[in-house]
Amino acid sequence: QKEVEQDPGPLSVPEGAIVSLNCTYSNSAFQYFMWYRQYSRKGPELLMYTYSSGNKEDGRFTAQVDKSSKYISLFIRDSQPSDSATYLCAMKEAGSYQLTFGKGTKLSVIP
């Protein structure tokens, strides 16, 4: 079993839809949770980060962490064609230097 599981999709939604992206994990030592966006043939771009459990909102994006279920989510409201990209979840243990990534979910927002 991989430490971080993420459905690779692809996920296709109409413009304006609410998008829900999810990851599950098995390592209870993860304390930091990040979401990255990666456009084709580019490096990942840090979107949001959350420490421990709870919600965090930034514009159209909301990140949620449920440590009891080992489950994290990213919601995108009013999705735009420019949101079309691969979304990667990443996690880190306190005291560790490495990020552990999911495989990424490829999202297409259709105009």
Add this chain to the structure above:
Amino acid sequence: DAGVTQSPTHLIKTRGQQVTLRCSPKSGHDTVSWYQQALGQGPQFIFQYYEEEERQRGNFPDRFSGHQFPNYSSELNVNALLLGDSALYLCASSLGRGSYEQYFGPGTRLTVT
């Protein structure tokens, strides 16, 4: 504000050869991490350099080695290239070792034939 830069953008090598990839961190950052991203996969941690020393290493063989210079830039060296080393190699910079805020460069796409 200059972001993370990497060179070269692409390169093609033959099995058994050696390759050196370069990274300049974001302005103000002092820590560099290297990741390998195979097609359709998430990035895999190779190692992190801070204060010119390797601080943590992922599950990669000794064929992968690195270096950090006094100006915080870094190199990734891969010896005895295998076909399976074909991937996008990403450099990420951060401030301080162990930071969760890692900012990635555009990557170097390595093809081994």
